[in-house]
């Protein structure tokens with residue numbers, strides 16, 4: 001690949017002009033239902049050939065992504081899920097952490113303090129602590145510890161004086177049982193959330209409080225093309241399936257609260273190991289899944305109709321070099337509307353000049369936008385949450401309003 005593209009002329013390419021991408025069976029692994037352990041499931045939605053971020057001739061960066069529903073408890077999950085190799089290879093570009101957004105972490109600290117879950121002398125374990133940035137936001141009087149699989153992040157956190165463990169959530173051991181365990185937006189990423197919940201219980205005393213937050217499908221009816229079934233999530237919880245997995249893992253839910261964004265936060269304590277009726281609530285979850293798909297496909301139809309009316313330009317600039325652009329490729333006909341169309345991508349996060357996706361080169365917007373002739377070229381904003389901010393940036397960079405294509409009529413926070 002050309003290593004000096006940002007310094008030289010802009011290279012326009014057709015879609016799928018990079019031929020070297022491959023897939024591999026080692027990226028994924030079949031699994032039983034992560035919630036109830038049953039073997040049978042049915043397909044809800046699938047991408048046949050999802051390109052995970054950048055093109056590569058060296059590593060397999062394509063994988064099928066399939067969302068299924070358990071025939072016993074109706075939990076929704078990715079199957080096959082990512083193997084450990086898959087997690088490492090496919091998400092290398094996205095970074096090693098799935099921490100919740102920083103703006104949410106301040107509110108999480110306040111929330112814990114208000115409920116007496118960050119009191120003087122209490123010990124708190126953060127599961128999925130990354131480099132300890134959340135722990136470091138908690139008051140100094142809390143005795144803090146953390147665990148994460150990202151060994152490099154753990155090392156950085158230890159350097160700030162924190163007591164952190166590098167280990168798998170399913171089998172780490174603590175020297176002392178914590179009073180509070182937090183796990184914000186981690187459970188939905190795990191290959192075996194049940195095993196992790198069991199292990200947390202084994203590391204707890206009778207009065208330990210476990211605080212968990214996950215997105216739930218009931219709050220995930222969004223018009224974002226990414227939909228609720230994010231490729232980053234291995235389990236797509238509902239109110240019911242979260243309750244079920246907690247009960248089955250021996251946790252008693254004391255309290256539950258929905259957040260202004262899509263987050264359902266619960267507080268639990270160790271409960272009894274009773275047999276659980278895994279079919280309780282299952283029928284309602286089947287209906288919820290169908291209602292969700294109905295709404296999702298309605299959105300795809302609306303976007304498809306809108307895109308079909310866009311002028312059929314011979315060139316296009318795609319603003320956004322992340323997963324949203326792959327989802328745009330998967331769920332709409334834009335890239336197939338005209339096979340001889342040439343593209344580039346722009347993205348504020350582009351620093352390397354060698355990055356391509358499906359053959360398209362990515363540039364910094366500032367470097368290339370001013371030099372583009374917009375007479376037969378569109379600027380497609382490929383982002384949900386940032387759509388309106390990108391439009392403003394594009395106008396400031398001199399892109400005419402008539403060239404700007406917006407996918408969404410409205411954006412909602414979720």
Ligand SMILES: [Zn+2]
Nearest residue numbers: 033036070073
């Ligand atoms: Zn199940």
